[in-house]
Amino acid sequence: MKAFAITRAATNGSNIAFINEITLPVPQAQGHDLLVEIKAISVNPVDTKVRAGFSADTPRVLGWDAVGVVKAVGNDVTLFAPGDKVWYAGALGRPGSNSEFQLVDERIVALKPRSLDNASAAALPLTAITAWELLFDRLGVTRDGNEGDTLLIVGAAGGVGSILTQLASKLTKMTVIGTASRPASQQWVREAGAHHVIDHSKPLSEELARIGVKEVTHVASLNNTEAHYLSLIAALAPQGKLALIDDPQSLDVVPLKLKSISLHWEFMFTRSMFETRDMIAQHQLLSEVATLIDNQVIKTTLGEHYGAITAENLQKAHAQLETGRAVGKIVLEGF
Secondary structure (H helix, E strand, O other), X not given: OEEEEEOOOOOOOOOHHHEEEEEOOOOOOOOOEEEEEEEEEEEOHHHHHHHHOOXXXXXXXXXXXXXXXEEEEOOOOOOOOOOOEEEEOOOOOOOOOOEOEEEEEHHHEEEOOOOOOHHHHHOOXXXXXXXXXXXXXXXXXXXXXXXXXXXXXXXXXXXXXXXXXXXXXXXXXXXXXXXXXXXXXHHHHHHHOOOEEEOOOOOHHHHHHHOOOOOEEEEEEOOOHHHHHHHHHHHEEEEEEEEEOXXXXXXXXXXXXXXXXXXXXXXXXXXXXXXXXXXXXXHHHHHHHHHHHHOOOOOOOEEEEOOOOOHHHHHHHHHHHOOOOOOOEEEEEOO
16 A cells, blocks of 8 residues: 655754655554545644654654545444544554555544545544543533633644634633734634634733733643743633643743642543543544534634645645644645
């Protein structure tokens, strides 16, 4: 089968040019695995991080978001059958979705939304899982609850921010404030349902004061946490909650003490990596997200369609993501 892998470590900077086409045997489904024929994928920051950190002797197939058709199932599979159209975000420790076929555990897979085409659906799984777990599992927000609370989303125009803004504004009673620094990205965040949009390139205290907000109860910091950290603590109410998904080199928790602020880290690969007892929760939440989409409660976060799944288009997508200026998700479709 055709696959696209990172084949060399970085030399003199980036190794984007070493995303290459390779040929691999089609894997065989066993146990809880589905063999999925890939139809569309999207590219996420985790793809660029894994690529940049590559130093192995054998090529590594990248890619996690995927939409495809089940071609075969393992002996222990109970949730799916050949012919099912599915979506998922895969597991960090397994070969990725940038290939014609992929194995994935059924417990982190769901039927794709019926109302979306493959490309539009491929934009969502990884970011939807991340946003859902961050909001409901990590921050402890409740469906149709948290009236009077305020959620500040730093980096609301990106992939996770785009779906988190929708989930929080549609499924809770919170006031949602999204940050974005450019007119196009600010408009994107408004359309996602944010009640207010502020500019994270300016002092957050001034921007919050501009919209008449003295403090927030919850913060989702999706990028540049180190740069905003003290400002976020200042903005949080006593006993507030701070969640993040990025990778600061270090984080001093001492400043959280006076306000009894709790710190939460979201990593959507945790359940699959450790095969937790509640691993099937990702199947369940992706099924719920699909229903919300089909009922027109939330919508795809597709930003740009880069064409077919080729080495050249994957390189282009990685380069764009690393500018930090992508709005929504970058999707590729077909081989």
